[in-house]
Amino acid sequence: MSAIETGTSQRPGLAALVERFPFLPALVILLALLALNGWFQPNSLGFRAITGLISTYLALMMLSVAQTYVVYAGDVDLSVGAILSLVNCVIIVLMERWGGGGIAVLMACALGILTGLACGLLNGFVVAVLRLQAIVATFATSIFFTGIALYVLPVAGTPAPTIYWRTYGGRFFEIPFVFYVVAALAIVLVMATRARLTTQMLAVGDDAFKAFQGGLPVTAIRLKGYMLCGVFSALAALCITGDTASGDPLVGGAMTLYSVAAVVLGGTALSGGRGSVVGSVLGALIIGLISSLVFYVGTPSQWQNLVQGLAILLALMLGVMVTRRVQR
Amino acid sequence: MSVEAAGKAEASRFSLTNLIRQPLLVALVLIVLLLALGEMLSPGFASPQQILRLLIVAALLGIVAAGQNLVILGGREGIDLSVGGIVSLSAIIAGNVMNGADSGILPAILACVAAGALFGTFNGIGVTLLRIPPLVMTLGMLGVLQGLLVVIRQGVPSGRAAPALSEFVTRPFLLGLPGIIWLWVLIGLLMAFLLRRTVFGYRVYAIGSNEQAAFLAGVPVRLIRISLFTLSGAFAGLAGLCLIGYAGSSFANVGELYMLPSIIAVVLGGTPLSGGKGGYTGTMAGAVLLVILQSILTTINIDESGRQMIFGATLLVLMLFYGRGRAMRA
Numbered sequence: 054m055s056a057i058e059t060g061t062s063q064r065p066g067l068a069a070l071v072e073r074f075p076f077l078p079a080l081v082i083l084l085a086l087l088a089l090n091g092w093f094q095p096n097s098l099g100f101r102a103i104t105g106l107i108s109t110y111l112a113l114m115m116l117s118v119a120q121t122y123v124v125y126a127g128d129v130d131l132s133v134g135a136i137l138s139l140v141n142c143v144i145i146v147l148m149e150r151w152g153g154g155g156i157a158v159l160m161a162c163a164l165g166i167l168t169g170l171a172c173g174l175l176n177g178f179v180v181a182v183l184r185l186q187a188i189v190a191t192f193a194t195s196i197f198f199t200g201i202a203l204y205v206l207p208v209a210g211t212p213a214p215t216i217y218w219r220t221y222g223g224r225f226f227e228i229p230f231v232f233y234v235v236a237a238l239a240i241v242l243v244m245a246t247r248a249r250l251t252t253q254m255l256a257v258g259d260d261a262f263k264a265f266q267g268g269l270p271v272t273a274i275r276l277k278g279y280m281l282c283g284v285f286s287a288l289a290a291l292c293i294t295g296d297t298a299s300g301d302p303l304v305g306g307a308m309t310l311y312s313v314a315a316v317v318l319g320g321t322a323l324s325g326g327r328g329s330v331v332g333s334v335l336g337a338l339i340i341g342l343i344s345s346l347v348f349y350v351g352t353p354s355q356w357q358n359l360v361q362g363l364a365i366l367l368a369l370m371l372g373v374m375v376t377r378r379v380q381r
Numbered sequence: 382m383s384v385e386a387a388g389k390a391e392a393s394r395f396s397l398t399n400l401i402r403q404p405l406l407v408a409l410v411l412i413v414l415l416l417a418l419g420e421m422l423s424p425g426f427a428s429p430q431q432i433l434r435l436l437i438v439a440a441l442l443g444i445v446a447a448g449q450n451l452v453i454l455g456g457r458e459g460i461d462l463s464v465g466g467i468v469s470l471s472a473i474i475a476g477n478v479m480n481g482a483d484s485g486i487l488p489a490i491l492a493c494v495a496a497g498a499l500f501g502t503f504n505g506i507g508v509t510l511l512r513i514p515p516l517v518m519t520l521g522m523l524g525v526l527q528g529l530l531v532v533i534r535q536g537v538p539s540g541r542a543a544p545a546l547s548e549f550v551t552r553p554f555l556l557g558l559p560g561i562i563w564l565w566v567l568i569g570l571l572m573a574f575l576l577r578r579t580v581f582g583y584r585v586y587a588i589g590s591n592e593q594a595a596f597l598a599g600v601p602v603r604l605i606r607i608s609l610f611t612l613s614g615a616f617a618g619l620a621g622l623c624l625i626g627y628a629g630s631s632f633a634n635v636g637e638l639y640m641l642p643s644i645i646a647v648v649l650g651g652t653p654l655s656g657g658k659g660g661y662t663g664t665m666a667g668a669v670l671l672v673i674l675q676s677i678l679t680t681i682n683i684d685e686s687g688r689q690m691i692f693g694a695t696l697l698v699l700m701l702f703y704g705r706g707r708a709m710r711a
Contacts, residue, residue: 129516131641184708185700186654188460192641193700197693204686310462310520317517324458324514359528366521373513 071379075320076332078375082318082368083335086342094349108222108231110341112137112293116308117315117333118242119285124316125251126278127258127325128180128187132195133286133312136172137305139198140165140290142206145213145300153214166287172198173283174276181275195309202302209301213294221295234292242330254278258325315340317369320376339368404651404659407702408666412673419677426680433559435672437550440565441627443668444620445639446646447568448501448613450664452515453647454576455609456589456656462519463504464617464643466526467497468636471621473533476540476630483545493618500526501614505607523640530634542625550626561623565665568616572661585609590657645696646671651703670699 071077091098116133123130144165151157172194179190223230245251253274256264265271293304313323318336321328343364344357352360419426445464452459471493478492479485500522507518554560576582587595588602596602621636628635644654650667652659674695678688 179697183701185697186648188654189641189645189648190697190700192645193693193696195693196689196696200686200689200691200693202686203689204684207684207686310523313516314520314524317514323516355532357528358531359525362521362524362526362528365524369517369521370507370511370513373517374511377512 068379076329076335078372079319079332079335083339090346104229106341110337111231112289114334114337115285115289116312117337118330119282120312120316121330121333122278122281124321125254125258126275130282131191131309134305134309135195135198136169136286137290138302139202140168140287141294141304142202142300142302143168145211146205148214158217169283169287173280177276177279181272206300206302211300213298218295218298255326318372404703405663408670412670415673423680436562439669439672440561441620441624443565443665445617445643446664446668448616449643450647450661451609452613453652454585454589454656455606459515461613463522465636465640466523467500467614467617468621468639469530469634470526471497471618472625475622475625479543481541483543486543486546493622494615497614497618498611501611505610509603509606541630546626569665
């Protein structure tokens, strides 16, 4: 940690450290943003504000993790937002139909995750098996998923059962529920980092042809990446349902591109072969902190989007350049 | 030698697989089939006025796709996600500059193309000099443009198109065709000339297929790539201007409808996203194909949900005809 002070010359140790932990530049940006937030609004570092930030951006964190698993292998998924919307609609409708009790909620969530898995399977099939170009093929499937979401829930507005959003926004033993989710996510991600599949996906992303010649089942690995992506998109949907407490067939539309931005902010290369899911989580938080900082510094409301857009563009450029410089 | 010759003879012989490999031909056949299908589903779909209307909509998409096409041809994962934002911005600029007066048309054209080119140049500089991946750079730029739209729209009336511009876009201009279709044809000819008959065009294909070889051969790679993004922005700006002529006034984020469809039109036209191959003639057919498909779906009497499902599924099936990735076991 001490090696990442600003202004250090390019010591081999630093380069090695960023090589091993690609999310370090993101962590520095995140800490800087936290400090700036605290500077302009001391309350923003309080327990309550951080809880609010996390419960709002947990969905984007999950969605960015989802995106990372396909980017690892050099692919991209422009349908994650549509999968999120679809799963959101599916669980809302199921929970309402089954009466909104505890069992109903759990069953609906399980079916929602299966829905996400099925979507990921379709994406993986068209991209890895049929070998269509990922950007346009997943855009096509996103239209398809949006269609299903509109079929399941034609208009936005059906509320989630009270038990659902009370749990999501509630506390257990004085600790907010979302903190448990973040802890669970952290454990899963750290374990996943050591999993063989992660290494295989990175190998495919680095050079698919060499990976194939090395005996890796490239198609199956890419397919698994898309399935993981579908599952995490569904988890993101569970989070956003807890946050908004309602169903909306178009809720995820704008989130797809933010998930790509978060992945890049987290130090993962879009060309594949290098990156980390932890970085993507940090990237999602960076996006959240940028928008709260823009608010805290007192930007006039009509300028907020512009300043936020400029700040994200700057952070993206900075992240890409720092990562490249250190890794050369 | 004889094996090679035999192979060539094989290739030139009539065969269905070879025909299917010709994206332009596939697109044209599909266009005719879709028109026939539309006419069957709702008589009058393929009437001359309807086809003319479809062509106007296709021209708007096609002009955006021209710039997108150039950026994609230039390779190195070239893609421009900011075109949607530029179209929206340019529509607002055009509306405010013209404000319903014919005298404002020339300044509006200049302002729109200049604004588009400016943002395109920023993209190009980020991609080449700072070496930001195009997807990331143009995605970030899209965010900036969307923010800019909010700033501009606050308190300012979004303006109206000049009557002459609306006339140019929607009314017959020459030989019964509206001006915008002539403009599109002109752009098509210019693009074909640019790509096939100029040094610039050959250099675009060169950097698209092998950037390093092109650089070693003395091609100013960076300059070419920046100018591709500049052109993409300029085309999007022009499209925004034409769009307000078509719609009369601009409305929120209208350009978003052009972002990914412009990429789809390029792909359906036979230019793979990997660049270095393809051309604009196919893209024009791709744009027409896309617009006809959307139009058929709005004509038939089904829910929005069913429409979207069919649209998505059809796009996937169409893509199967075009550049699938290389199999590992080759």
